[in-house]
Amino acid sequence: MSDRNGWTPLEVRPQDVGADPTAEALAGYLDSTDVGGLLVREKAVVFRGFHVPEDGLDPVLDRLLPHRIAYVHGNSPRTKVGSNVYTSTEYPPAYTISLHNEMSYAHAWPTRLAFYCAVAPASQGATPVVDGALWLESLDDEVREAFGRGVLYTQNLHSGSGLGKSWQETFETQDRDEVDAFLKGTDADWSWGPDDALRVSQSRRSTLHHPVTGAEVWFNQADQWHPASLGDDTAKALAQIMPADELPQSVTFADGSPIPDAYVLQIRDRGLQHAVDVDWHEEGDLLLIDNVLVGHGRRPFTGPRKILVAMSD
Structure with missing residues (x-):
């Protein structure tokens, strides 16, 4: 499957590169390959058939991700399972996760992501x-122009009990001083409130130019942070409990004006419309993506699906 421009991730199998179907052979291939150049050229690369076991994943990740980083200030529910290796977003399997660039709402974001199949789903469960x-080109002129002013993200993080993630989970610390020190370098506004709650606001751009190719790409998570993305019933239920700016996460235009529901639904739907599905066939499959050039998501699935993710700056 490919998008309307004919693009699809490059697939690399042992027979394609004259290698044995082992993790050691994949590591050797990566040692002799300009991984950075390959990724910029292809945008996303899938490695299949090398049978990388979970307990042998680190040497491969060391080559794919030169400097693995922690998921600090991440907003998705995950579990840390290794050295800066996490489960992919832990949302119920019946739901689609819309397209996004990892941590595009943050002051700094990973440049590369690697996804690893530890347990393949019984059915479906692709990573689009x-x-x-x-994606940027597919949006109506009206939407692109409106987002030209940028967006403002707001997080309300509880201290252990409440909707959404706690600040302890988000920043991987129990120390408020560490959180303050981290946020000082992020161009964010934040304040501590009653019950040790934390409110963080960040004004960010909506598009980005890739540092190597110069390509301008859609680069924000407004559709995921907007109540309209929750569906009518959920959004209405939450609106009866609290105003939008008190939700665990919310978004407006940078000047504080509301983003129309129709805009975020168009963004979500056209991202999914133009996505290419990367299916998970067996344990050991790996997907490497350029986190600026490519957005990613998740299709619904059945079965135990376990996909791990790691990131590099």
């Missing part, structure tokens, strides 16, 4: 990926 330049 979308060319960010095509």
